[in-house]
Amino acid sequence: MCSGYTLLRDPHHNKGLAFTENERDAHYLRGLLPPAVFNQELQEKRLMHNLRQYDVPLHRYMALMDLQERNEKLFYKLLIDNVEELLPIVYTPTVGEACQKYGSIFKRPQGLYISLKEKGKISEVLKNWPERNIQVIVVTDGERILGLGDLGCQGMGIPVGKLSLYTALGGLRPSACLPVTIDVGTNNQKLLNDEFYIGLKHKRATGQEYAELLEEFMTAVKQNYGEKVLVQFEDFANHNAFELLSKYSSSHLVFNDDIQGTASVVLSGVIAALKLVGGKLADHKFLFLGAGEAGTGIAELIALEMSKQTKAPLEETRKKIWLVDSKGLIVRSRIGSLQHFKQPWAHEHEPVKELIDAVKAIKPTVLIGSSGVGKTFTKEVVEAMTSLNEKPIILALSNPTSQSECTAEEAYTWSKGRAIFASGSPFDPVNYEGEVFVPGQSNNAYIFPGFGLGLIISGAIRVHDDMLLAASEALAAQVSEKNYEKGLIYPPFTNIRKISANIAAKVAAKVYDLGLASHLPRPKDLVQYAESCMYSPLYRKYR
Numbered sequence: 001m002c003s004g005y006t007l008l009r010d011p012h013h014n015k016g017l018a019f020t021e022n023e024r025d026a027h028y029l030r031g032l033l034p035p036a037v038f039n040q041e042l043q044e045k046r047l048m049h050n051l052r053q054y055d056v057p058l059h060r061y062m063a064l065m066d067l068q069e070r071n072e073k074l075f076y077k078l079l080i081d082n083v084e085e086l087l088p089i090v091y092t093p094t095v096g097e098a099c100q101k102y103g104s105i106f107k108r109p110q111g112l113y114i115s116l117k118e119k120g121k122i123s124e125v126l127k128n129w130p131e132r133n134i135q136v137i138v139v140t141d142g143e144r145i146l147g148l149g150d151l152g153c154q155g156m157g158i159p160v161g162k163l164s165l166y167t168a169l170g171g172l173r174p175s176a177c178l179p180v181t182i183d184v185g186t187n188n189q190k191l192l193n194d195e196f197y198i199g200l201k202h203k204r205a206t207g208q209e210y211a212e213l214l215e216e217f218m219t220a221v222k223q224n225y226g227e228k229v230l231v232q233f234e235d236f237a238n239h240n241a242f243e244l245l246s247k248y249s250s251s252h253l254v255f256n257d258d259i260q261g262t263a264s265v266v267l268s269g270v271i272a273a274l275k276l277v278g279g280k281l282a283d284h285k286f287l288f289l290g291a292g293e294a295g296t297g298i299a300e301l302i303a304l305e306m307s308k309q310t311k312a313p314l315e316e317t318r319k320k321i322w323l324v325d326s327k328g329l330i331v332r333s334r335i336g337s338l339q340h341f342k343q344p345w346a347h348e349h350e351p352v353k354e355l356i357d358a359v360k361a362i363k364p365t366v367l368i369g370s371s372g373v374g375k376t377f378t379k380e381v382v383e384a385m386t387s388l389n390e391k392p393i394i395l396a397l398s399n400p401t402s403q404s405e406c407t408a409e410e411a412y413t414w415s416k417g418r419a420i421f422a423s424g425s426p427f428d429p430v431n432y433e434g435e436v437f438v439p440g441q442s443n444n445a446y447i448f449p450g451f452g453l454g455l456i457i458s459g460a461i462r463v464h465d466d467m468l469l470a471a472s473e474a475l476a477a478q479v480s481e482k483n484y485e486k487g488l489i490y491p492p493f494t495n496i497r498k499i500s501a502n503i504a505a506k507v508a509a510k511v512y513d514l515g516l517a518s519h520l521p522r523p524k525d526l527v528q529y530a531e532s533c534m535y536s537p538l539y540r541k542y543r
């Protein structure tokens with residue numbers, strides 16, 4: 001460990017005013033700090049006080065990023081202790097705005113940038129990163145950042161934010177987490193015209209050039225960090241997302257958060273919602289607006305769970321699930337022009353163009369928005385769902401808040417308080433005719449930290465769908481009677497580390513059962529083991 005001035009500038013070891021008198025003597029800090037000695041609680045109180053002075057969420061984001069670069073332990077302590085308040089800052093929706101403005105708020109670089117310029121040298125680039133023992137990589141190519149589209153190199157905010165949650169919510173060590181942005185150019189004309197844009201200023205490379213860069217990256221990752229490093233794909237465009245996942249799932253430990261993480265969290269919410277609306281999964285009918293990564297990923301996991309429960313073949317259970325894309329209901333007659341990931345959902349039906357007509361024709365009990373386009377669950381749509389169902393389940397998943405299919409207030413008002421509603425980005429509780437409705441947040445942040453922890457602690461070498469199902473069931477099992485009474489289908493984020501430990505334990509158990517674990521022998525109590533592995537944000541004493 002370094003000392004003196006350098007120690008104060010090392011975010012992994014710096015404690016700021018919390019250095020004790022003894023530490024100040026022993027580590028040449030005398031005079032470099034004002035005389036007051038604060039404990040971590042007081043530092044935390046002071047920082048929360050300062051943060052709350054900012055009215056603009058982006059300013060809070062910048063203050064938190066500064067803290068992360070100054071004093072890592074304090075940053076995580078703050079995040080863990082104030083998760084409900086700070087999640088919307090370091091994560092959706094504010095992280096979306098941060099990516100959009102990344103060029104102008106950019107100070108010190110975070111994460112690792114791998115652009116076409118690094119082609120042929122990626123393994124060396126990885127060695128420039130200061131840490132060696134990497135356990136989780138979150139990687140994006142910036143082409144589909146939340147529902148905001150192509151933000152190119154500025155997508156870096158997403159891997160950085162996701163990995164902060166890996167540590168805060170899932171307990172992975174910060175030094176074991178590596179955020180990566182792959183820059184192959186951008187098709188965002190505004191960025192290409194912006195003199196302050198930080199990425200490559202040309203159109204996106206595609207085809208072979210793209211595939212080769214990713215292949216080199218995936219190979220270098222395995223070479224440098226071994227077989228057990230988890231690579232989480234995040235916010236790739238549909239085509240590449242599906243292709244990368246299928247290409248690397250048999251050779252690497254890979255997980256696509258937008259396809260699989262979102263699927264797992266939504267399935268969990270639906271399982272929980274059955275307690276409120278009754279019936280089994282197979283008694284319900286699902287309609288999606290949006291047939292990309294999230295839509296088809298969720299649809300497939302629901303069909304899989306239905307098939308497990310009823311023993312009916314997957315082809316049969318898929319028929320309970322319908323998807324609408326930008327061209328209307330996905331039906332058999334469109335099969336010739338459908339991308340392959342949409343084809344399993346092309347059922348026999350006459351063409352239907354508009355969502356509202358699809359709702360009326362299909363009569364779903366569950367409506368799920370996953371198109372990345374905001375304001376698409378109109379009053380008419382919500383009213384139609386309400387006339388069909390005593391308690392319609394409505395999930396507006398698109399992020400950030402600006403892209404949400406409807407707001408919580410709209411869902412409750414238009415359904416006259418009958419909707420069971422959750423959304424990808426957070427909404428405040430709604431007062432409707434004197435009753436308070438608390439919307440849940442159906443966001444993969446519930447799943448990926450615990451899921452990743454489960455893979456890491458078991459030493460998993462591959463991801464299997466059964467592990468996603470285990471994660472869904474583990475999360476749903478943690479919704480309490482109290483939560484249900486409020487209409488919630490997710491537990492609050494307050495206890496997320498406990499929730500993550502339970503998810504991790506169930507995922508790890510599945511890894512062991514499937515014979516895909518390399519961490520042996522299998523720990524007896526997996527929940528306890530998961531908790532014991534978690535990173536602590538408390539300061540250590542320096543001698």
Ligand SMILES: O=C([O-])CC(=O)C(=O)O
Nearest residue numbers: 092146257258399443444
């Ligand atoms: O980041 C989030 O809030 C959820 C997510 O993966 C996405 O919207 O792409």
Ligand SMILES: [Mg+2]
Nearest residue numbers: 234235257258
């Ligand atoms: Mg995402």
